[in-house]
Amino acid sequence: MSTNGEVRSKRKKSPVRVLDRPSKIPKHDSYPDPAENDQLPEDGIHNMETDGEDHISLPPMAAMVNSAEWQDTIEKVVQNVVSIRFCQTCSFDTDAAISSEATGFVVDAEKGYILTNRHVVGAGPFWGFCIFDNHEEVDVYPVYRDPVHDFGILRFDPKAIKYMPLTELVLRPDLAKVGVEIRVVGNDAGEKLSILSGVISRLDRNAPEYGEGYSDFNTNYIQAAAAASGGSSGSPVVNIDGHAIALQAGGRSDGAATDYFLPLDRPLRALECIRRGEAVSRGTIQTQWVIKPFDECRRLGLSSKWESAIRKGFPKETGMLVAEVVLPEGPADKKLEEGDVLISVNGELLTRFVRLDDILDSHVDNKISLMVQRGGKDVEVELCVGDLHAITPDRFVTVAGGSFHNLSYQQARLYAIPVKGVFVCEAAGSFRFETSEAGWLIESVDQKKTPNLDAFIEVMSQIPDRARVVVTYKHVRDLHTLNTSIIHIDRHWTEKMRLAVRNDVTGLWDFTELAEPLPAAPPVRSKAEFARLDTFGQAAAADVIRSFVRISCTLPLKIDGFPRARKIGFGLVVDAEKGLVVVSRAVVPFDLCDLSLTIAESIIVEAKVVFLHPIANYAVIQYDPSLVDAPVTSATLARENIKQGARTIFLGFNQNLRPVVTPTTVTDVTTVAIPSNPSAPRYRAINLDAITVDTNLSGSCGSGVLIREDGTVEALWLNYLGERSSHNQKDVEYHLGLATPTLLPILSQIQSGDNPSLRILNVETNTVQMSQCRIMGVSESWIQKVAEANPSRHQLFMVRKIDCAPAGGHDSQSLQEGDIILTLNDQLITRVSELDVMYHHNYLDALIVRQGQEHRLRVPTLPTIDLETRRAVIFCGAVLQPPHHAVRQQISKLHSEVYVSLRTRGSPAYQYCLGPTNFITAVNDVPTPTLEEFVREANKVADNTYFRLRVVTFDNVPWVATMKK
Numbered sequence: 001m002s003t004n005g006e007v008r009s010k011r012k013k014s015p016v017r018v019l020d021r022p023s024k025i026p027k028h029d030s031y032p033d034p035a036e037n038d039q040l041p042e043d044g045i046h047n048m049e050t051d052g053e054d055h056i057s058l059p060p061m062a063a064m065v066n067s068a069e070w071q072d073t074i075e076k077v078v079q080n081v082v083s084i085r086f087c088q089t090c091s092f093d094t095d096a097a098i099s100s101e102a103t104g105f106v107v108d109a110e111k112g113y114i115l116t117n118r119h120v121v122g123a124g125p126f127w128g129f130c131i132f133d134n135h136e137e138v139d140v141y142p143v144y145r146d147p148v149h150d151f152g153i154l155r156f157d158p159k160a161i162k163y164m165p166l167t168e169l170v171l172r173p174d175l176a177k178v179g180v181e182i183r184v185v186g187n188d189a190g191e192k193l194s195i196l197s198g199v200i201s202r203l204d205r206n207a208p209e210y211g212e213g214y215s216d217f218n219t220n221y222i223q224a225a226a227a228a229s230g231g232s233s234g235s236p237v238v239n240i241d242g243h244a245i246a247l248q249a250g251g252r253s254d255g256a257a258t259d260y261f262l263p264l265d266r267p268l269r270a271l272e273c274i275r276r277g278e279a280v281s282r283g284t285i286q287t288q289w290v291i292k293p294f295d296e297c298r299r300l301g302l303s304s305k306w307e308s309a310i311r312k313g314f315p316k317e318t319g320m321l322v323a324e325v326v327l328p329e330g331p332a333d334k335k336l337e338e339g340d341v342l343i344s345v346n347g348e349l350l351t352r353f354v355r356l357d358d359i360l361d362s363h364v365d366n367k368i369s370l371m372v373q374r375g376g377k378d379v380e381v382e383l384c385v386g387d388l389h390a391i392t393p394d395r396f397v398t399v400a401g402g403s404f405h406n407l408s409y410q411q412a413r414l415y416a417i418p419v420k421g422v423f424v425c426e427a428a429g430s431f432r433f434e435t436s437e438a439g440w441l442i443e444s445v446d447q448k449k450t451p452n453l454d455a456f457i458e459v460m461s462q463i464p465d466r467a468r469v470v471v472t473y474k475h476v477r478d479l480h481t482l483n484t485s486i487i488h489i490d491r492h493w494t495e496k497m498r499l500a501v502r503n504d505v506t507g508l509w510d511f512t513e514l515a516e517p518l519p520a521a522p523p524v525r526s527k528a529e530f531a532r533l534d535t536f537g538q539a540a541a542a543d544v545i546r547s548f549v550r551i552s553c554t555l556p557l558k559i560d561g562f563p564r565a566r567k568i569g570f571g572l573v574v575d576a577e578k579g580l581v582v583v584s585r586a587v588v589p590f591d592l593c594d595l596s597l598t599i600a601e602s603i604i605v606e607a608k609v610v611f612l613h614p615i616a617n618y619a620v621i622q623y624d625p626s627l628v629d630a631p632v633t634s635a636t637l638a639r640e641n642i643k644q645g646a647r648t649i650f651l652g653f654n655q656n657l658r659p660v661v662t663p664t665t666v667t668d669v670t671t672v673a674i675p676s677n678p679s680a681p682r683y684r685a686i687n688l689d690a691i692t693v694d695t696n697l698s699g700s701c702g703s704g705v706l707i708r709e710d711g712t713v714e715a716l717w718l719n720y721l722g723e724r725s726s727h728n729q730k731d732v733e734y735h736l737g738l739a740t741p742t743l744l745p746i747l748s749q750i751q752s753g754d755n756p757s758l759r760i761l762n763v764e765t766n767t768v769q770m771s772q773c774r775i776m777g778v779s780e781s782w783i784q785k786v787a788e789a790n791p792s793r794h795q796l797f798m799v800r801k802i803d804c805a806p807a808g809g810h811d812s813q814s815l816q817e818g819d820i821i822l823t824l825n826d827q828l829i830t831r832v833s834e835l836d837v838m839y840h841h842n843y844l845d846a847l848i849v850r851q852g853q854e855h856r857l858r859v860p861t862l863p864t865i866d867l868e869t870r871r872a873v874i875f876c877g878a879v880l881q882p883p884h885h886a887v888r889q890q891i892s893k894l895h896s897e898v899y900v901s902l903r904t905r906g907s908p909a910y911q912y913c914l915g916p917t918n919f920i921t922a923v924n925d926v927p928t929p930t931l932e933e934f935v936r937e938a939n940k941v942a943d944n945t946y947f948r949l950r951v952v953t954f955d956n957v958p959w960v961a962t963m964k965k
Helices: 068-080 265-275 294-300 304-313 353-361 409-415 453-461 539-547 744-751 770-776 780-789 832-840 885-890 931-938
Strands: 081-088 098-108 113-116 126-131 137-145 152-155 181-186 194-206 220-224 236-238 244-251 259-263 287-293 319-326 341-345 367-374 377-384 395-399 402-406 422-426 440-445 468-475 478-488 498-503 508-513 548-554 566-575 580-584 594-599 603-612 618-623 647-653 659-672 688-693 703-707 713-724 731-739 763-769 795-802 820-824 843-850 853-860 873-875 878-881 899-903 919-923 946-952 958-964
Touching: 068 081, 068 098, 068 181, 068 236, 081 113, 098 244, 098 265, 113 265, 137 265, 152 265, 181 244, 194 259, 194 287, 220 244, 259 265, 265 353, 287 294, 287 353, 294 304, 294 319, 304 341, 341 353, 395 453, 402 453, 422 453, 440 453, 539 548, 539 566, 539 647, 539 659, 539 703, 548 580, 566 703, 566 713, 566 744, 580 713, 580 744, 594 618, 603 744, 618 744, 647 713, 659 731, 688 832, 763 770, 770 780, 770 795, 820 832, 873 931, 878 931, 899 919, 919 931
Parallel strands: none
Antiparallel strands: 081 098, 081 126, 098 113, 113 152, 126 137, 137 152, 181 194, 181 236, 194 220, 220 259, 236 244, 244 259, 287 319, 319 341, 341 367, 367 377, 395 402, 395 498, 402 422, 422 440, 440 468, 468 478, 498 508, 548 566, 548 594, 566 580, 580 618, 594 603, 603 618, 647 659, 647 703, 659 688, 688 731, 703 713, 713 731, 763 795, 795 820, 820 843, 843 853, 873 878, 878 899, 919 946, 946 958
């Protein structure tokens, strides 16, 4: 975490291993998500720590032969077991949004209650359904998730099950004993049904830790050898009589066949409360206890007198409860201490979590007395029991693209911090800080303290759209460091401020719209001076620095396969009077964005996109110069192309956004091909001459210029977005120079008030040398003409790739792959800049060499006005748009105009594997060749009903997806 130094583990080191939960099956498929560049793990997969907690386990009994009695039991049990398919639809508390699978089992057939894990039900919004053994499907809704323990209860409509009699499993926590033979019946490893055998080996294991996500605590766990895996979470652990004696909850992934089960005492109590229509009371003193054996307790100061009393009262016990974490500012703060050995509660000797929970749950808002031993001394304290539900978030607010709720007891316990503060559960939009890491606590916004969610809502409701405000925040791992950022409040792309409150009656979340956005304040003119650039004699660089502005581009929606939500770079002012700036398209990829320009490191103004070049990797943006009182100068652009070997001055901006200057030499000017991104097409420059220079600074600077000694700008230094590395999944950027003469015709049109409407050849070319040209049939006379026309580069251009055909197919006069271009409109083409003749002609008279023969063609050009994305639709968590230019460049056939550009985690699109780069061709067998027709047919689908999508992959493989809207 860059702002807070090295990432540390949680403050209170757990005495038990960090384990792998064989919990949910994350939905994996073969489709990459181009926008998921800043990813959180979909499930809690963590490295396991070793500390000798586990006893030696019995070997797994997968090979055990089931007796007739067991066979009869299993046949009855499987009718109660369901496979749960679900989405946790947004990040909340400890969990990221996810689409997954798990297991549950019916515990009340009459009322339709299913028991499963809390980490399945989740703390936040949930959507799901379950599938019974006979493959009947029914929707499920959460009615309870425990704040601490790993169990939750779902509700379904029993009347919806029509083809099998409903039965239920009886919960018998009293039958869980060491040596009992068990079966774990569930959705193991994504299979519909799997039955694993085992034997209970322990009843007194501490709750396993799962790293920094949700973890159970303040309960013992049952240990057995069963080796369950992903998807088995929520499986019933049954004995030979068919009683559920435990709940599958965790296990190891290091090859050891060890599973961990939650005792059913507390789930049974919660179920009985819900059956009676009562609230499930939960008490807390905000203290985590762990089981420690008597020898460790003695080292902590347990006296022989109390050890004798405990052993006499509980002859089968081998340990006692010891305080592990006492939360600051909680009921036990300054009364209990870590290492205290619990002797009694309300005068009753106590060694078990179940009895401690009983007492706490029945004394909410009342006082209890505890006796502990601390260093051999008896200490008696009186504590007020708090409401555990009150410190478990059941509401969140979304505003300016981010989501927030009060800090939970789960998070506070994990880091041993007070249960207070506003937690950023989705750090996005305006609240996407420098790192995408979760775990931020908002301290203040706009110089106003935000100690809780209500205060935060009040402050945010008073901030107008587009305001820039100061935010202070800390990370739950590091409360010592106060971070400060200035953020740009977005209430136009994400206009609504919405409060969501959990409704355990309906199982849904009730959304309420809060304050309407306040209109943006009118901009005001500001004054500034540029800082002097100490260039050690490079006066030209000192002058040209006044032509640079820093650009921040914020993208509210990731379209066109672009991988980031925010980019920062520098642009060159080419017309200070009109406020025109040229910038790389790797910084401003499309016009669905907010642009902020910082001038002279002092003035911030908004800007808009004026022009996007379809193939040359630059955009022209514009700000209002009347708002700027600073000596901004227009850069002087060279009209002649820079040559190889020329001396020049490199001025660039490094990774710290600081200017660096050095004299250098042009090493090469050559035609290059920026690699395409095969997994997710996105904009890239094609058919370009790139400039390279002899300085190491060029590789670390993504923005800059090459200038003469008189200050004339000979080339822009731009970053070019390339492919995503298969090794580290990072996006590759290339830093290259673009000669300024190619900009001049476009800039001249824009300065005169015209909007350039370019036309292009829908081809990608590469250079071929004369030796290759001879072999491919180019005549000697043309080879001689090439040498005369371009003495420094004896080359022609060959069509390497053509874009996919339009709806009517390729024109018979179109270029084909392998064609060598000799002339266009009677001009010999030996330089990339000479291809610019295509920009303003509907047709080009072309002379080409094809299969060794010369041909004359009247080649049509393609209008670029339709290549930029103008519309996108968000449907079931998928972002749909017409295929953008990069898609058309990389595909041979366009299957429809409905292209999946992105999908969000925890959405139906993710659940049903509708991945990016797919094309949707029909809804319920009605063809949808355009986005408008898709929207029309999708609107006919009723809410919460299944429909069919006909889909074609990028690799031309058709398939059918069934989805629930």
